[in-house]
Amino acid sequence: MNRIIGIVNFHSSPEINPLTDSRPLGSTSFLGRYGLCDFALSNLCNSGISTIGLLVKDHQRSILKHIGSMDAWLSNTKLGQEVVMYNEAGHLHPESNTDINNLRENDWVLYDASIDYIVVVPAHVVMTMDLRPFINEHIERGEMVSVVYAQEKNLQTACIGSKVLNIDEEGYINSISVNDGSTKGKGNVSLGCYIINRLTLAEMIRQLLPKKPYMSLGELIVLGVRNDMFKVHASKYDGFYRIIDSFHHYMEYSLSILEKENADELFRPDWPIYTLTHDTPPATYGKNSSVQNCYVANGANIEGTVVNSIIGRNVVIGKGAVVKNSIIFSGAKIGENAKVENALIDKYAIITMGHGVSGSKKSPLFVHQGAML
């Protein structure tokens, strides 16, 4: 789609410590092979959007490493481009490190007359969304700002921290609140996807920002709705989505993709999810390995027992080791006869021979990157 720039917003992802100590949630590993932002990038690419900006908040290193040569998510590499947008001043003044200030720092987006619409998608939401119907609806209705939302069944147990939209009969937003987990029952949850006319955004920033210099895009829209400055249209998305809002949800949602129904809903043959290749050979299984209900990435070497788990690239599971209900990030080693249960073992960590680590389903254990236990 011409005249559209897609923005992958890393600012709007929550910090989920300790998982995001050294990386943004958007470039955090998912299912052993992907980075979470692969969904946003692939959704933009599959929707025919060829100019993509990555609105980077911090940990630029981790994102650049995952993005690689920047063309894994482009169709025609001449027509399209991927640009990293970084707010240098935000590094010194964290409170001003917002998506809006980042866009101001990279303000060519606001001035480029070849762009009519700016489509912002969050870097961390797991979904396969065709953006074209929402963009077309936005254009046909002649809207200024559109938000894509989904209907969440129980606000108490999911989407904590997300914005909840109150929508009128004409499809405009009346009011916006933040889900703090106190309200039972269903609600319209913003997916953090915005379609905004470029000139509207430029005007919003010009008018509102001098008063509220540390506001995020989401907050700016809340302010606009509250003060009745512009109408915000809401479009409903009916597909699969998971908003990662906590460490235990990261674990739960990841492992839920082991269920076939979920995997089939998220991964569709007509909607490939692209990621960077690491040229790792296929996984190898030893003579006495026993593996059930697992995703196993390439380069892994499994000699032990693994159940209900996700095994990342180049992971080694030693003889006699038992891994259950866990996620092992790439390059980690589980020594012979070691036991791992309800845990996330971060990259390059080593669980030594015979050692046992375990958490519970509600409170999974986290083993830091490079740790040796």
Next chain:
Amino acid sequence: MKNELIALILAGGQGTRLQALTRKVAKPAVFFGGKYRIIDFALSNCANSSINHVAIIGQYENGSLNNYIGSGKTWGLNGVNTSAALLSPRQTEAGYEWFKGTADAIYANLDWIDSVESEYVLILSGDHIYSTNYEEMLRTHKQSGADCTISVMEVPMEEASRFGILEANEEGRVTAFKEKPKQPKSNLASMGIYIFTTRVLKQYLIRDAKDENSSHDFGHDIIPTMLEKGKRIFVHRFQGYWKDVGTISSLHQANMDLLDPTLADELFGKSRNFPIYSADLPCLPHYVGKNASVSASLVNQGSVILGKIDHCVVSQGVEIGEGAVCTRVVLMPGAKVGAGAKVTDAILGPDSVVAEKAKVEGKPGDIALYTGRQ
């Protein structure tokens, strides 16, 4: 910019002994090791040896091979002063003809060799499985002041008559060469990998092209003529795993060889950072089901295993149904094994379908090739 070493990969072979597997693809494009095509090894070896210009010379079914190689990006051959040249027989002022032999295939593309300018030329086959750094062979070539260096390995004496057999003196200089001798006098076999000093190669190719009695083949014509004329030909001794997967049984065996972790590491170069590059398609990591059993196997991403596999090589897109049992099976991309089916000692071709509860049974000495779609 003048190069030191460029490579030409001979990839035009039909590979008829691979039967249905090469009906629509050239032998170098046949799938191998769960993730790869055979030519990935030659191409990755070139890339990892810092050879920046690589020509791939095709003939038989070269369309799909050329599409696979494309810009050479998969092997990093799309950088500055770097190229992957896709060459095949073409119409020229002189007319048009198929390649008459391996030497003719290079002779017909001398203009490419001229255009990239290189001191030395590496000529190799696109259908061998091995991992090597050609820089070591180039060192041998330069140190011995050779006109031509041939990579050789020792083979069991009883198999020697299947190869081009060399005799060499103590310094490694070749004293005799015979293609597939009935009574071999040595067990030093040519691996069909040559480094030539460019000037000498051109001289002998041009001479050979004019010779009406020549079969225009490196082993039969070029090397013997050079020896006769007293040119300096040396051997470079290769140590390690090397396999010409020419038949269904050798292709199956080479896949099974990968189940030895030491050998897999040698070939895939994981611990030496010498990877084999291959096309990478979007897909999930592989999934192993709730009632599945996987042992002593090599499994690529994008496959789904619900049944039981032992000693298998599983490629992308493979699906093995509940209760299916596969033993010593090579499953090529997209092969489907229905629930309750039994497959033993077999190669399942790309996108083949074994029906529910069906049986495909080979024997250890008689591997079944199954390509049915049903």
